[in-house]
Amino acid sequence: MRLLFIPLLVSFTFLAAHATSAETSQTTQTEQSRNPGPVPYRVQKPPLDTPWTYTVGTNPWPQHPRPQLRRDDAWQNLNGIWTYQPAASASASAAPATPPATPPAGELEREVLVPSCIESGLSGIQARNVTRMWFARKFSVPASWEGRSVVVHFDAVDYEATVFVNGGEVGSHVGGYDRFTVDVTRSVEFGGENDLLVFVHDPTDMPPYVNPVGKQKSTPSHIWYTPCSGIWQTVWMESVPSNHITRLDISGDMNGTVTMTAHGSTNQSTPVEVSVLGPNGGVLATASSLSDGPFSFAVPSPILWSPSSPALYSVRVKMGDDEVSSYTGFRSISMGVVEGVKRPMLNGEFVFLLGTLDQGYWPDGIYTPPSHEAMRYDLQVLKELGFNMLRKHIKVEPDLFYEACDRMGIMVVQDMPSLPDDTERRPPDAMQQDEFQRQLEAMVDNHKSHPSIVAWVLFNEGWGQLRHPPWFEARLTPVVRALDPTRLINAVSGWFDHGFGDFSDNHHYPTPQCGTPFATPPSSAYDARRIGFQGEFGGIGLNVSIEHLWNVPEAIATINQTYELAADRAAYNARSRELFGMLRSQVEQYACSGGVWTQTSDVEGEVNGLLTYDRRLLRPEVAQWKEDTRSVYEAAAARGGWGGGDGLRGGVRHQQPLG
Structure with missing residues (x-):
């Protein structure tokens, strides 16, 4: 395998400020004997780091986690150093309905950083194949909060969680992507110290489980990645009135x-x-x-x-x-007819949706970005290249991600995290279908107030989609429509389209087949009753030197599975121009209304990102890509769409003195 070095291309200044070395995090037996108690927290050296890995510290994600429901004067962030240990249990296939009968006594074995995935270097654990685990910390409730309710919020725990306060069970939850809250008022000591203990069971994709997992895989390979287990989004506490x-x-x-x-x-x-x-x-x-x-x-x-x-x-x-x-924010999303073609409409006018497949994986945090700054960096790169949209691919992000898209002006096509990919071998039964629907409804309800989200995606490439009628998407499409009539629905992105939802969505690599009368199976040709959309295309790769690769032999061995590998950066950019030219031609000739380039960043064994997985190298030539994205918007404008550098005229349709 030939490795290529690419000069540093990213111009944002904060990338220059990062640690160049890290201590190994294995505490020796001698150190433990000198320091009784939990093994102290240290960042584990991951197979690849980022500019932010060693700057996270022990106060991660201090921002208020819910920007659309804030009480600034009575909340506490419970992120930081907790303790952790695997739970002694039966085999991974045992029923997880209840935690072990006896919670662990005394302190847990190791310190862990919350929020994080225990598989990540940032967690301080970097363990694999642990399906049952305990997390604990002490917390104090101000005496001034007495007389009000005290609630603890978990923004995401993968996958099943049971919560104890001061030895008593106070709540439980199932689902790795949605938030839950427990009322601990009757269990806490006001003005004193309290014990918070959480039992987590995460089977990922291990049989017989058929749970929403997205791209998580217990045995990662190429397009399937390291799983995330544990408390991976913010934990926080509030004082609220009893009726709140x-x-x-x-x-x-x-x-x-x-x-x-x-x-x-x-x-x-x-x-x-x-x-x-x-x-x-x-x-x-x-x-x-x-x-x-x-x-x-x-x-x-x-x-x-x-x-x-x-x-x-x-x-x-x-x-x-x-x-x-x-x-x-004030905006309307709809489907309309412009010059005889079904189109996505923003504020009453055809807007071409042009973005990237955004998977939200990080080599140091897996599912959890190392910081708010790091998370925003990816979005800044997309804006700089001229994209007006991203497809959040089978993962749900923290609320702060969607707030950043709201404030930066990036439209979001939001996927539901998929069931495991082996649908033909393990199709979801009736109970699993009901659970998938419940978690889909939670995703929509939790995030439908963000103006940046313009569409919901139910299924990707058949994963979890039934292969026989009654079609699962026929059942789910009206459910989502009733929950949120203000957005479009992409019932099936890529394959096995049975005519539901607002999009006729094709996946094809590397060349697009967008809104055309031709398509390569299992995708279908354009259905004129719906919006022509290229849910994925591009995917051309460019290998790089080892210091920018996920240094895991199994991942490196799959690099040659990339759809198409360019010889060097010049060839990469020349080929990308060809592909944007094809997309532009399909906008001009056919009914193409949007395209999703694969992808924002490399992930593990995939080297087809605009950015390398460590976010240190940018493959596109910025001026060229800005010109190419602009040319696609201009082609859409010639078909009745909005013009301008990002496909829009500016959006200021009404104005008055504000405040």
Whole structure:
């Protein structure tokens, strides 16, 4: 295998500031004898690091984790150093309904960083094939919180979690991608120290389990990656009134209509007051209604949200004794007909959706980005290259990711994490289908207030999709439509299309077949009743020197499975120009309304990212790619779409002095 060195191409200055070496994290027996107690936390050296690996420290992700439901004066971040140990249990196939009968006594074995995947270097564990595990920490509840409810939020634990406080069980949850909350009011000591213990079971894709796992694989290979187990998103605690807002569903449309539901923690119908603020803090509109039901009101002449003008408005909501802050953007997503062709519409006009397949994997954190800065870096690269969209590929990110897309102006096509890929051998039974639907509904409900999300994807390339009627997507499409009528639905991205949803989606590597009368099986030719979309194309690779590769022999051995490998950077960019030219031609001649280039970054054995897996090298020649993406938008503009550098005219359709 010939390895090529590519000069450092990324221009963002913060990449230059990173540690160049790291201590090995294996604590010796001598060190343990001198330091009784849990093995101290140290970053494990991963097969590949990033510029942020050794700057994370022990206070990861300190930001408020839920920007659309904030109570800034009464919350505590519980991230940081916890303790961990594997759970003694039966075989991995044993029923996980309950944790071991006796929780571990005393301190756990090792310190671990939360949030993180235990398979990651950042966790301090870097263990594989542990399916049952314990996490613990001590926490203090301020005496001033007494008389109010105390809740602990887990933003994501993969996959099944049982939570104990001061020795008593307080709650449990199933699902690796959605948040859950436990009320610990009756279990904590106010003004004193408390014990928090979490049991986690994560079977990943091990038979007989058929769970939503995305690209996680217990035996990684090429397009299947290292799994993530444990507490991988933020844990935090709040003081709230007994009757408090648990979720805000809020959306604003292009006509200035705000639709909102404030969900309460009790069955009491409670008065709700809402104010929408301008940039200077002035009140633009107010409304009042009751909790737990939708209501609407108008904001006069708002600036509309778009990638060129990602205008957001602050929102304050008061329900009884509870008050929270949030935000929204004004935009409308729909399917329309432009010059006789079905098109995706943003604010009433055809917008060409051009983005990347964004998998959200990191060599040091696996599922958990090392920092907020690192997470935003990928998005900055996409904006710099001229993309107006990303397809978040079979993974659900923290709320702060979607907030960054909201603020930066990046449209999101959001996938549901798929079931394991061996559907023909292990099709989901009725109970597994019900569980998939439950978790799909949770994903939509948890994230539907983000203006950047424009479409939901139910299935990718047949994974978890039944091969016989009644079609699973026939059941799920109306469910999602009822939960969120404000967005488009891509029922099937890539293969086995049975005519449901709003997109006729083709996958083809490396050349596109977008909105065309021809297609290569198992994809289908364009269906004129729906939007022509190239759900994946490109995927051309460029190998690099070993210091930028996931240095695992099994991964390196699969590099030659890349769809197409370029000889050098010049050939890579020349070939990418050809492929964008083909896409542009299909926009001009056929019914192509969007394309997804594979992919944002390398992942493990894949070397077809715009960025290498360590985020240190950028393969595209920036000026060329900006020119090529612009040319695609211009072709769409000639077919009745919005023009401009990112396919939009600017988005400022209405304007008034704000606040």
